[in-house]
Every structure is written in structure tokens, then in C-alpha cells.
Amino acid sequence: xxxxxxxxxxxxxxxxxxxxxxxxxxxxxxxxxxxxxxxxxxxxxxxxxxxxxxxxxxxxxxxxxxxxxxxxxxxxxxxxxxxxxxxxxxxxxxxxxxxxxxxxxxxxxxxxxxxxxxxxxxxxxxxxxxxxxxxxxxxxxxxxxxxxxxxxxxxxxxxxxxxxxxxxxxxxxxxxxxxxxxxxxxxxxxxxxxxxxxxxxxxxxxxxxxxxxxxxxxxxxxxxxxxxxxxxxxxxxxxxxxxxxxxxxxxxxxxxxxx
Amino acid sequence: xxxxxxxxxxxxxxxxxxxxxxxxxxxxxxxxxxxxxxxxxxxxxxxxxxxxxxxxxxxxxxxxxxxxxxxxxxxxxxxxxxxxxxxxxxxxxxxxxxxxxxxxxxxxxxxxxxxxxxxxxxxxxxxxxxxxxxxxxxxxxxxxxxxxxxxxxxxxxxxxxxxxxxxxxxxxxxxxxxxxxxxxxxxxxxxxxxxxxxxxxxxxxxxxxxxxxxxxxxxxxxxxxxxxxxxxxxxxxxxxxxxxxxxxxxxxxxxxxxx
DNA sequence: TAGTTGAACTCCTCTAGACGACTAGCTACC
DNA sequence: GGTAGCTAGTCGTCTAGAGGAGTTCAACTA
Numbered sequence: 347x348x349x350x351x352x353x354x355x356x357x358x359x360x361x362x363x364x365x366x367x368x369x370x371x372x373x374x375x376x377x378x379x380x381x382x383x384x385x386x387x388x389x390x391x392x393x394x395x396x397x398x399x400x401x402x403x404x405x406x407x408x409x410x411x412x413x414x415x416x417x418x419x420x421x422x423x424x425x426x427x428x429x430x431x432x433x434x435x436x437x438x439x440x441x442x443x444x445x446x447x448x449x450x451x452x453x454x455x456x457x458x459x460x461x462x463x464x465x466x467x468x469x470x471x472x473x474x475x476x477x478x479x480x481x482x483x484x485x486x487x488x489x490x491x492x493x494x495x496x497x498x499x500x501x502x503x504x505x506x507x508x509x510x511x512x513x514x515x516x517x518x519x520x521x522x523x524x525x526x527x528x529x530x531x532x533x534x535x536x537x538x539x540x541x542x543x544x545x546x547x548x549x550x551x552x553x554x555x556x557x558x559x560x561x562x563x564x565x566x567x568x569x570x571x572x573x574x575x576x577x578x579x580x581x582x583x584x585x586x587x588x589x590x591x592x593x594x595x596x597x598x599x600x601x602x603x604x605x
Numbered sequence: 606x607x608x609x610x611x612x613x614x615x616x617x618x619x620x621x622x623x624x625x626x627x628x629x630x631x632x633x634x635x636x637x638x639x640x641x642x643x644x645x646x647x648x649x650x651x652x653x654x655x656x657x658x659x660x661x662x663x664x665x666x667x668x669x670x671x672x673x674x675x676x677x678x679x680x681x682x683x684x685x686x687x688x689x690x691x692x693x694x695x696x697x698x699x700x701x702x703x704x705x706x707x708x709x710x711x712x713x714x715x716x717x718x719x720x721x722x723x724x725x726x727x728x729x730x731x732x733x734x735x736x737x738x739x740x741x742x743x744x745x746x747x748x749x750x751x752x753x754x755x756x757x758x759x760x761x762x763x764x765x766x767x768x769x770x771x772x773x774x775x776x777x778x779x780x781x782x783x784x785x786x787x788x789x790x791x792x793x794x795x796x797x798x799x800x801x802x803x804x805x806x807x808x809x810x811x812x813x814x815x816x817x818x819x820x821x822x823x824x825x826x827x828x829x830x831x832x833x834x835x836x837x838x839x840x841x842x843x844x845x846x847x848x849x850x851x852x853x854x855x856x857x858x859x860x861x862x863x864x
Numbered sequence: 865t866a867g868t869t870g871a872a873c874t875c876c877t878c879t880a881g882a883c884g885a886c887t888a889g890c891t892a893c894c
Numbered sequence: 895g896g897t898a899g900c901t902a903g904t905c906g907t908c909t910a911g912a913g914g915a916g917t918t919c920a921a922c923t924a
Binding site: 360361362388396397398401402417418419420421 | 874876879880881883885886887888
Binding site: 363385399410411412432435436438439440494523541542543544545546547548549550552566567568569570593594596597598599600602603604 | 622633658665669670671691694697698699727799801802803804805806807808809811826828829835839852853855856857858859860861862864
């Protein structure tokens with residue numbers, strides 16, 4: 347049986363924080379294992395002799411920290427840490443494309459996960475000012491917009507939107523839902539644009555409500571955002587991609603020369 | 606005067622979320638500017654005709670999202686976005702060290718901020734199993750541990766801890782609080798270890814209470830974590846550095862060859 | 865003038881209770 | 895045998911109130 351301890355009314359730390367502290371320790375020390383259910387609100391109300399809202403405040407704190415998830419009608423459970431996927435900086439290596447694997451597929455399989463993609467939407471739009479600038483296009487030039495959601499072992503882990511100039515995508519399956527083996531980078535190279543390098547801008551923030559929904563995460567889970575630009579050997583930007591990843595599921599690895 | 610709108614009791618979105626939505630929109634559309642004060646709880650209770658806790662729930666949601674910060678006794682304010690600092694992947698370029706600038710100093714100045722460092726602590730410890738493994742040392746070999754906090758324009762933006770093998774640091778100012786011009790990387794190179802490359806592992810998570818305190822951020826602000834290893838030209842790991850950055854203050858730029 | 869007090873305002877924490885909605889398991893009926 | 899409905903247990907949301915504590919500023923006092 348879990349030792350819930352007691353709260354101390356004389357100390358200046360408020361009861362709801364003390365309760366959160368006790369539960370947090372149990373989780374961090376493994377006495378409450380991932381997936382395990384926390385004591386119900388009723389039990390804790392009884393045990394600590396506090397009001398319902400006080401217990402809920404404590405649980406709210408843990409939810410904000412991403413330590414637990416509540417399930418309406420069932421209980422509150424310790425978050426089972428999703429598998430962490432390491433993304434090495436060679437994930438865009440040509441050999442993967444030559445093997446018919448897209449970057450995501452190659453990485454997920456290497457990490458032993460079952461990859462999946464859904465919610466694919468492909469449209470042809472006029473480039474926004476920002477996208478045009480990043481791609482070095484004139485404003486309002488047309489681009490293929492590809493958005494999709496990636497899954498690992500059936501769980502959503504990332505949503506991404508790519509923008510490719512129509513002039514490059516024309517006559518290729520890039521504008522189709524199914525781009526064929528190797529993904530869009532393989533198609534871009536076949537179209538005569540040999541890829542030379544990528545730049546990635548990494549940052550992190552809290553998710554918007556839409557992103558929370560698409561990634562099936564709570565409001566306490568941060569996201570990693572990647573803004574990637576692909577350049578061909580002539581230095582032309584041939585694709586930009588905005589990616590939002592579930593932060594807890596990823597570690598990004600980069601190799602930086604000292605120069 | 607700010608248009609607070611009204612809530613719709615017939616729709617299935619709960620009132621506290623509707624209130625949060627209204628406020629969020631005002632913030633996102635700039636009608637509530639950074640630093641500006643939100644209507645007080647009392648005003649909103651009156652305006653929407655709801656109970657205290659309902660308004661507080663709405664505000665809590667915005668706090669969790671990192672959009673606002675509450676100040677006891679003063680009010681709730683739209684978070685003023687701290688200056689974002691872009692960290693280019695050339696931030697460890699040798700020329701910076703040759704100019705006597707550490708990586709942080711070089712970057713901060715380039716971005717037009719006043720850099721600062723405080724809370725410097727230097728100790729000599731037996732390497733933990735993890736650090737020993739990352740540095741390729743035998744367990745319990747001694748390392749110099751340097752931890753410090755970085756400030757930009759007086760605001761804390763990052764805490765970092767470096768581990769350098771004592772065998773490399775011996776006889777250099779690396780074990781001193783003041784390492785001299787160019788920082789520890791300059792000293793490592795002077796000690797005969799020419800730096801060849803770095804690897805960085807980037808991830809993001811919510812901060813621990815300690816980190817919240819050191820970085821002076823609320824519980825709704827995520828942090829970026831960097832685990833860096835520096836290698837010399839012989840392939841030996843000469844330093845590892847664990848960094849925790851305020852996520853909203855940084856964009857990390859990386860250059861990835863397509864290979 | 866300089867310092868203190870007090871009021872008014874703010875958010876923080878807690879209590880005690882209400883009803884609603886979701887889940888899961890059991891039961892009774894067809 | 896299958897299903898519809900009941901029920902206990904869970905979390906979600908809301909109400910109406912309380913005292914506490916930090917902030918500000920004006921009024922008061924020495």
C-alpha cells in the first residue's frame with residue numbers, strides 16, 4: 347500500500363503543494379510506476395482531511411508538469427513515458443532515400459518502432475509572404491503544400507507541413523498523396539535538384555489547442571518545433587518544412603564541426 | 606476599452622474555457638499587448654456573471670500556456686516576450702575564441718544583448734558513471750565540474766554545467782573561476798587538444814522546481830536541454846556540457862549536410 | 865519632511881457542497 | 895446468448911463563501 351504521508355499545516359508550504367510533492371516523489375522514485383493509477387480524489391480527501399478542490403489543485407500541478415494524465419471516469423494515471431526517438435543528423439542521408447525510405451521511416455525503424463503516417467493533405471496554394479521569402483520565390487508564386495501527421499507505434503508524435511515550389515514539383519508525384527519510395531526528397535532529386543544541405547531551426551514552446559488535439563497531448567506537454575530548409579547544390583531552397591514534435595518523444599542529435 | 610464578449614451557456618464548451626479563449630484571442634491579436642494587465646478577477650466575475658473559481662480556472666489555463674504571468678497583489682499581465690536569441694551553428698567557431706570571446710559572449714553580443722554570467726561554481730569531483738561514460742574515462746576518475754548561469758540583459762536565460770577531465774584541466778585556469786579570454790575551449794586548445802567537432806543532443810521538457818527558480822520562469826515555460834560533447838582531433842572527448850535554456854528565449858540553428 | 869498607518873485593491877488558498885458525464889461491471893430481461 | 899439498463903466509482907465543472915498576503919498610495923503622525 348502506498349504511503350501517502352501527512353500534510354503539515356504549520357509549515358508555510360500550502361497543503362495542495364505538499365500533496366503534490368508527496369505524489370511527485372512517489373512517481374520519481376518509482377513507487378508509483380508508469381501507467382499505475384493514483385489514489386482517487388475521494389481517497390485523498392479522506393486521508394489528508396482536505397476539501398476536494400485542494401486535492402484537485404495538487405493533481406492539476408502534476409498534470410501541468412506532465413507527470414500524470416487524468417482519464418474522465420477512470421482515474422488519474424502516471425504517464426507512461428513514450429518511447430524516446432533519437433534523431434541523428436544523418437537522418438537525411440542519401441542512402442536512406444536510395445533504399446526507398448523517407449527520413450521518418452528510416453529513423454523510426456532504426457529505433458524499433460512501427461511508423462505510420464495519416465491525415466495527409468496536399469494542396470496547391472499561393473505562397474505566403476513568409477514561405478515565399480524562405481524559398482526565395484516571388485510573392486504569390488504557387489507552392490505545393492503537404493501536411494501530414496506521423497505516428498510511432500500508433501501514437502501521434504509529430505505533425506509537419508512542407509512547402510515545395512510548384513516549378514519543382516510539376517510533373518512529379520510530389521503533388522500526389524502518395525509520393526512513392528524515398529519520399530519527396532527522392533522526387534526532388536529525380537527532378538534534377540541534387541540536395542546539398544539542410545538548415546534546421548530548433549525551438550520549443552507550449553502547444554496550441556489545435557496541436558494538442560492533433561498530437562493527443564495535454565496542456566502540460568511542450569513541443570519541439572523544427573523549421574527546415576533544404577538546399578540543392580546550386581544553393582537554391584527547394585523545400586521548407588515546419589514540424590511540430592511531441593517534445594518528450596524526441597532527442598535531436600546534431601554534429602557541429604569546430605571549424 | 607477591451608471587449609470581453611460574453612459566454613454562451615448553451616454550447617458545450619465550459620465557461621472557463623470560453624473565457625480563456627476570449628482572453629487568448631485578445632493576446633494573440635495584440636489587443637492585449639505584452640506587459641499589459643488583464644481585467645482583474647473581480648471585473649471578470651462581474652462581467653461574465655460567474656463564480657470566482659471559474660475565472661481563476663480560465664486564467665490558470667493561460668498561465669499554463671505561458672501566455673500570462675500573475676503577480677500577487679498586482680494583477681495578471683501578458684507575458685512580455687523575452688528577446689529571442691538565435692544560436693547559429695558556428696557559435697563555436699575558432700575565430701570567436703581567437704578574438705577572446707566565449708561562445709555565449711560571442712552570440713549574445715552579436716544579437717545585441719548585454720551578456721552576463723553569475724553563480725559560477727567550480728569543483729573537483731569523481732566522475733559519475735554517466736559522465737565517465739560520455740568522456741570515455743574510467744569510473745571514479747576525477748573531473749573538473751564547472752556550473753554557471755548566463756544572463757542576457759540581466760535576465761537569466763540559461764544554466765550550464767561542464768565536465769572536463771582533470772588530466773586535461775591540470776595546470777590550466779580551467780579549474781579557476783576565471784578561465785581567461787576565449788573561455789574553457791580556448792584553454793583546452795592551448796593544452797594541446799585541438800577541437801575538431803561537437804555533438805549536441807537537443808530536447809525539451811518542463812523545468813524542475815530548481816530550474817524554475819534559477820531561470821526565474823513560471824511552471825508554464827518549457828526549457829530546452831542541450832547535451833554537448835566536444836571532441837579533439839584525435840577523437841577524444843575533452844568536455845561534456847549539460848545546458849538548460851529558457852525555451853522561449855532561444856532558436857537553435859543547425860546546418861546539416863545532405864551527404 | 866520623513867516615516868507610519870490604513871484602506872483598497874490585487875491574487876492565493878481553502879472549504880463545503882452541487883450536478884454532470886464518462887467507465888466498467890453487474891443484472892435482468894428478451 | 896445477447897443486450898439494455900442500472901449502479902457505483904471516477905473525474906469535470908460550477909457555486910458561494912471565507913481568510914490570507916503582497917502592492918500601492920493616500921492620509922496621518924511625529
